Amino acid sequence: MDERGGMADTSGRQPPPAQRGKAATWLSSVFEVSPAGLNWPRGVMFLDVALVPLIVFWAIGYEQYLLSAVFGLLFAALEDPGGSYRSRAWHIALFGLIGAGVTALGFGIGGQDWGWMALTAFAVTLAAGLMVAFGTRRFVNALLLNIWFLIALALGFGLHDSAHITSHTWAQAASWAGGSLLWIVITFLWWLSHGRRDRPQPFAELPGDTARRKLTPPLIMFAVIRALVMFATVALAFGLNLDHGLWMPIAAMVAMKPSLEQSTLVAAQRLAGALIGAIAAALLLLIPTSEHGLKLFAVTRGLEVVALILFMHGAAIRFWNYAYYCAAIAAAVLILLDLQQPSDYAAEGYRVLWTLCGAGLGVLVMLLAGLLGKRAAKRTTKAPPHPA
Secondary structure (H helix, E strand, C coil): CCCCCCCCCCCCCCCCHHHHHHHHHHHHHHCCCCHHHCCHHHHHHHHHHHHHHHHHHHHHCCHHHHHHHHHHHHHHHHHCCCECHHHHHHHHHHHHHHHHHHHHHHHHHCCCCHHHHHHHHHHHHHHHHHHHHHCHHHHHHHHHHHHHHHHHHHHHHHHHCCCCCCCCHHHHHHHHHHHHHHHHHHHHHHHHHCCCCCECCCCCCCCCCCCCCCCCHHHHHHHHHHHHHHHHHHHHHHHCCCCCCCHHHHHHHHHCCCCHHHHHHHHHHHHHHHHHHHHHHHHHCCHHHHCCHHHHHHHHHHHHHHHHHHHHHHHHHCCCCHHHHHHHHHHHHHHHHHHHCCCCCHHHHHHHHHHHHHHHHHHHHHHHHHHHHHHHHHHHHHCCCCCC
């Protein structure tokens, strides 16, 4: 029986060509690439720089701080506005200090009650959403810090319950600041080697608009909706103690775009990337399962290098295709997380499941917001004019 009460079609016939064509077109849009967005020199440069914190933490034996340093470095590069060196250094330093504060907040509250975690996520997301009043560029920077806060929150939560890894909040914040400082040093050397001339924005694809705009009711409502979704997803993830529930709020945040079409496409790309990245990480993490002693040590160090290479690919293909970018970043993060806090292979399935739930929730919320907006517009149109 089909859903309408009739007999189900068991003849094995294929869907109509029109339906197959629509599905194929939609799937191709998920994996569609933009050749102009491929930038291998940028990726290789990031790998060269990221090897510095890797070797430093290898030398001192505190690999649990590597992820904070790498994200501090990556996001400082994304924030770099270009232009004169003095202006660039000032902006990156300010971003690094704010990021260090966000890091301290995330790791510090990660061991607290889930209610405080949800309330803090609401406040941070709302503040990030309202940054659109200071220009699109600053909104993007705030979004980066917002995503990092969620990652730091989950890392702090996991490390707080870990008996064999010691993590200090101040050291995590210092690692983030160190990653940002490293990018300032690299830009200084690059500036000197190019005759102390102004340099363009490293990630030219990101918006550079810093013109202030008025906070209209739709902008405020969008910021509030995002904050409420973060409150709900963080409360579900940590209140119910879901295995790897962090992926739910991150997927929901990434999926919530101003238009429903954008939200659906980005959610599908985020889910596809998470699935590919989880499978790749699971296969790579099979390598050290049967190793011991010196060989296990060597394999672990090798996988950390692989994670940095995946970050390099993420930097190179960020604007080539978002699904492949998500796959590279997800695989890198999963490898670094599992090397510190080993988990079973069911964890990859949970990550994909919560990514699906978060992305679906983000799309659903934007669908409801769109419907409410259309209804409000119709009421405004039908309302009779007020008498003079």
